[in-house]
Amino acid sequence: MDKSGIVIIGIDPGTRVTGFGIVREVSGQVILIEAGTIRTDTKKPMCARLGQIYSRIAELIATHKPDEAAIENVFVASNPSSAIKLGQARGAAMAACAVSGLIVSGYEPTKVKQNLVGTGRAAKSQVAFMVERILGVKDTKWANDTTDALAIAVCHLNERRFARMAGK
């Protein structure tokens, strides 16, 4: 397996479903490594579900050894209770990254859409189309959360490149 280039893990956190996508960039080309979802058991207590998110992310990091992480900034939730739940899932995922020594960059959903499609108001299908095109895959039947996590990872790679080009 090619070990050159930079590896990014993208995470779209949620207490029910957390999407993840791991990609490698080598010479400007982005290759899919692994992507999927962490589905927590809604019958279990919240602490067990957060533990599941933490453990799976830590396991993915140990397996694929990403260099950096990117996470969706939680969208302002409909009510404080949802905001706290989303925050909890995000906290478990970010702690897993930090304990594994990764720096985590956060991106607003509109920023990710702008970056990949060119407009912050892009439809989910447009984002999915661009993710598949960039990764050179087709008909993946990914869950939305998986696509979103991959989009975040690709967005982070682009932002890094822009920053390098701008000499930042």
Place this chain on the structure above:
Amino acid sequence: MDKSGIVIIGIDPGTRVTGFGIVREVSGQVILIEAGTIRTDTKKPMCARLGQIYSRIAELIATHKPDEAAIENVFVASNPSSAIKLGQARGAAMAACAVSGLIVSGYEPTKVKQNLVGTGRAAKSQVAFMVERILGVKDTKWANDTTDALAIAVCHLNERRFARMAGK
């Protein structure tokens, strides 16, 4: 060191300051084991701060081997952004408990006050007085977050006792 009885870790989560209190109950008497705060470096990125909360809680659990954990239910925050931050700190702390195999019970701040002082509107000084009295300590000069974490641990011990007495 006495290893009998039940050991509880109480946690009052926050991104800046997380209070913790570990107590042991033996034959109805509650003994202080360790209490203090986890103060995160506000200059560091949020992920590093959440990693710090996770690691310190995991370390405390490994050292004192509590049987159960109790955490403050995050009070409805003033705005969604605060709610997400509080949720993140709570998520990191709960993940640390879950990964260590602990079950976490959550208590509203008013429930803790009701339990210790007899009224959900008790002042912080009244809660502190009761915590010191129950633990048989004086003039501790604990931070508010430390006292709150110990209050949560004591509240959980009381609730367990009530549940046993009620034959639940």
